Amino acid sequence: MKLRVGILGATGAVGQKFVKLLDGHPWFEVTALAASERSAGKPYHLAAHWLEDTPIPPKTAQIIVQNAETDLLDCDFVFSGLDASVAGDVEEQYARAGYPVISNAKNFRMHPQVPLLIPEVNADHLALIDRQDWGSSGFIVTNPNCASVGITLALKPLYDAFGIETVMVTTLQALSGAGYPGVPSLDAVANVVPFIGGEEDKVETEPLKLLGKLSSIGVEPAQIGISAQCTRVPVIEGHLATASVKLTTSHVPLSAVLKAIASFKADSEIARLPTSPDRVLDYSPDHAFPQPRRHSQAGKGMTVSIGRVRECPVLDFKLVCLAHNTIRGAAGGALLNAELLAARGKLKHR
């Protein structure tokens, strides 16, 4: 019998992606949806301005949307695609009421007892949930920002093998990262906007927690200096990033870097999860790889594509990485987190 899932913020862009990805899921089944007061009381297909290129799953389309701020959904756990302006209060309320909360919102990402989780990177951080105390059996698990996740996954094998001292990164981010209606078309078409509010700070700090070491006093952040510049480009899906990296180890040859990336694999526990891609990282020596429109869908949006790994005349190595921002970087990442929790027996029928 499948676990019953509620989705908070179900009508937004991330909420819609949850609905799509959960359609036909082997372990989970959507049974309840919540959004803002404006949507409450309507069947989902009337409440949501549906943006996906496949139809709304028929059963989900008929679910009556509830009010995320006042109702508690009838389900075993919740995904949160809520806007940051309300996610803090609502998610805390669910945790206090005993729900596991698998959140894509930023509010609790840097909270000392809340795991900021990418299963292939820091599955051990899940132990933090036992240190959460919401006066109930509830807990909160978060996934990183859509721009942080690709970079962190690309850096992970280098960090493990050689240590990393410094990363200089510039992101070229897709329009879907801003939700809907999001970026006005007159700002987007044939243009670049060299600013995304709050984004550079996230890219400079989240990877440090993700790559950090869990100790008895919490997560000790990785000692990496990251500098980020974030831009918005007229792309639908797929955040691209250029990165230059200085390793802690000296004189690492390019071949060793390529080998570390090529041999990177998820632990077998993770690799067996339904949403886990065949390849966590996909490296290609093709000089025009990766490209958002062509490669974001790799591994059904869960694979991070890496290309142009080469020496840097200033630091040690340069590379380009690409991750699907609304799948690996949002709903898909949260879903993988939930699957890991389920596999470890942390999600139960209520």
Next chain:
Amino acid sequence: MKLRVGILGATGAVGQKFVKLLDGHPWFEVTALAASERSAGKPYHLAAHWLEDTPIPPKTAQIIVQNAETDLLDCDFVFSGLDASVAGDVEEQYARAGYPVISNAKNFRMHPQVPLLIPEVNADHLALIDRQDWGSSGFIVTNPNCASVGITLALKPLYDAFGIETVMVTTLQALSGAGYPGVPSLDAVANVVPFIGGEEDKVETEPLKLLGKLSSIGVEPAQIGISAQCTRVPVIEGHLATASVKLTTSHVPLSAVLKAIASFKADSEIARLPTSPDRVLDYSPDHAFPQPRRHSQAGKGMTVSIGRVRECPVLDFKLVCLAHNTIRGAAGGALLNAELLAARGKLKHR
């Protein structure tokens, strides 16, 4: 009486921009055009697949195109918008025949006796032309690559005031930089291509010559470490770049950096040239500044726009700069070079 101008590579994208910018020029007049054998013998309006959004100047439209590889144009000096595959031979042939050659091609940019020139940056390098010996009074002057020019102009005031040790740069380059037909639309629309052949090398080396010091033995390159990553984005005109800079001087406050940029001016000799913009650099504190579609046309395409100047958590400062790639970065830059030569009496009626 105006100087008579010939344009080599007149039918290409850069050649067309020369034609457009020279329309109504106070000092120069187009009298001859050359292109490939395929175009030779046709009137310009039939030979060129015109790409500009204003019509071909009527007089130029009727000029019969000559063969750039075999004919010598009847004019006082030439602009070269030739493709690199033929520019080397043809430009040398013109120099040997006694013509001043004002070239946008890459072939002679790093030649020790050829000035790589941005008038506001290194007008003194023009002295190099007296050291050229083509067996005639001819000489060659070049302007930098379309991606190098914006970055170099943005760095110039910081280099002068504080010295620069390191620059990490990522470019987001417009489609027009690839000429016509250039990038296929299926590679461009809603996509980014993270590779432009040969471009990173140019961005890592040309600024060193531009900011270098002229001595009796040539140009001593500036001692700056530059690392570049170059990408192609679906923008029509305007190359954007993100840059992080480490200064030679320690503890420079942000206010001093902003002041250096804001107070930067061209020498009065340069400022009086017809194509010289009112402001060489345009800085705005607006967080979404600059944007290619909105700001490339500043100073009729000759102003470099700078925004988002802020501290860098790894190096010293970050900034974003934007230059019009086919004006300041190609035909307009070459035209300003020619105007400086004319003002100094180096271009004469033949």
Next chain:
Amino acid sequence: MKLRVGILGATGAVGQKFVKLLDGHPWFEVTALAASERSAGKPYHLAAHWLEDTPIPPKTAQIIVQNAETDLLDCDFVFSGLDASVAGDVEEQYARAGYPVISNAKNFRMHPQVPLLIPEVNADHLALIDRQDWGSSGFIVTNPNCASVGITLALKPLYDAFGIETVMVTTLQALSGAGYPGVPSLDAVANVVPFIGGEEDKVETEPLKLLGKLSSIGVEPAQIGISAQCTRVPVIEGHLATASVKLTTSHVPLSAVLKAIASFKADSEIARLPTSPDRVLDYSPDHAFPQPRRHSQAGKGMTVSIGRVRECPVLDFKLVCLAHNTIRGAAGGALLNAELLAARGKLKHR
């Protein structure tokens, strides 16, 4: 001494275009601006999210914006770029207060005593203003919808020469027609939206009034059957339309149609107006003409481009036409209307 101009709706996309086009105008000078309550009290450069690619004219930038719904501007006449939701009341209030109102809004376009005016098409309709009675010397003049204007100008020479029975038209309209923020980028990039609210009705009716005959009882609409389908395409500026036309006259040869278009000229009274383009219609036999990005700027945005005139296997002739939607189709069209009024002595210093 220039006439003093007020702009209603000055912060919107059309209002901004008025500001831009009036910069340096030989007859008119912007002295007052009004917008919504939210903007009132702020200097224009802070109230407007400026969208043009040239800077705000410095003097206009400092004007304090007033409240369009409550204040009466100190000026000789007003341009209205107001949203239809408020334009009706505000424009009537100005007319009652004795102001000439030159409006781009739709509210009064079909009013029997209000001229819907394209100077090259129906300058004689201006006589209608003498039949308006607002209890003052005020009056209202309107210009057509941005999609109607190009089609009407393209049809005008055919209507005059041969009569028109039927027109089947499909429009491909630019994003700027929807204002700012307007169309969300996720609806626009690499997409077409085959619906624009209210637009088809305007395209099917406005040309009938424009081409109609002024009589003692009002404008008798032209007896043409028009069917329109309106779509939104990812273009910044320039509404393209395909049209098939059945003429009233039988057996008109293609050459006669081409001659009618090519020989079309504005009356000398109109042709002398400052904003009047050299050519009202620009026809080219180039099979890929016209294109929005390349040809919208013809005649500084006031020329309508016509191409692909050919026989229609069902009706008589097919053609493609293009007009700049925010210049000829909005602010520029209104400006030309004001110039005609001024030339006829209908705008006076107050």
Next chain:
Amino acid sequence: MKLRVGILGATGAVGQKFVKLLDGHPWFEVTALAASERSAGKPYHLAAHWLEDTPIPPKTAQIIVQNAETDLLDCDFVFSGLDASVAGDVEEQYARAGYPVISNAKNFRMHPQVPLLIPEVNADHLALIDRQDWGSSGFIVTNPNCASVGITLALKPLYDAFGIETVMVTTLQALSGAGYPGVPSLDAVANVVPFIGGEEDKVETEPLKLLGKLSSIGVEPAQIGISAQCTRVPVIEGHLATASVKLTTSHVPLSAVLKAIASFKADSEIARLPTSPDRVLDYSPDHAFPQPRRHSQAGKGMTVSIGRVRECPVLDFKLVCLAHNTIRGAAGGALLNAELLAARGKLKHR
């Protein structure tokens, strides 16, 4: 045991789509590939500039490409995605050699003994293959042009129920319809090109054969007057068309038109084919339906989406239709044709 398939023109855009759609096909298996001389002798993954967003199927990637003009592939039948410049000769050669040729090329579409086939429209036309005489058991079957197919499917239920007298159509066609490299990005981004060579003629004639009646002397074309205007818009996949239709039957109410569309179904023979979509036509009353980026993938690219069905003030009804140009309009359409042939026993192991 699966039928062995050869693909002619395998490296082009349509050829690649054949490769993708045939991956995992229940009846067919790719065993041989051919392209131009330039590709011959190379493994497919090196010969093709792969454009799809999923990887090349591994087995196909290793197939050595042969020369389409000189070699005869070892297979049971061939799909042809050849360019029209060579398709005529090569396809005839295969037919003479006894192969069934399922072609997407235009060369034989209007040949009196060659079926121009959309299974849901004119499956009975397949009988024509028995009238072909290539001196062997070979035959040729074609599918229509990518712009014709959506319009024909949208008109089919109206033609059957009410008859059609006249159709006025304007297409907004995707870039992928031009193949690769196809349309230069400088012509495509933020632009419309109002011309596609040869396209209007196809749209005006192919539907007449498709909707025609098979008799002993051939296909009697439907007596419909069609006028087409074809434009290229910056969309990746999905040809949209606006159409206005005059029915033969008078006074048909809108409800009857909607019912004819909504109740349209493929015959059960067709509906059972593997590539047959659940719904041939998908109608929605949503006023912004259909859109290329959102709805082209309906039915895995085989469903035609229809929206905005409404009365026409000049003819009888207007509508908008959308079809995936490289699936339903090319490789998918040809695949469905092959499946019908296989189901009828016309494709055999050689």
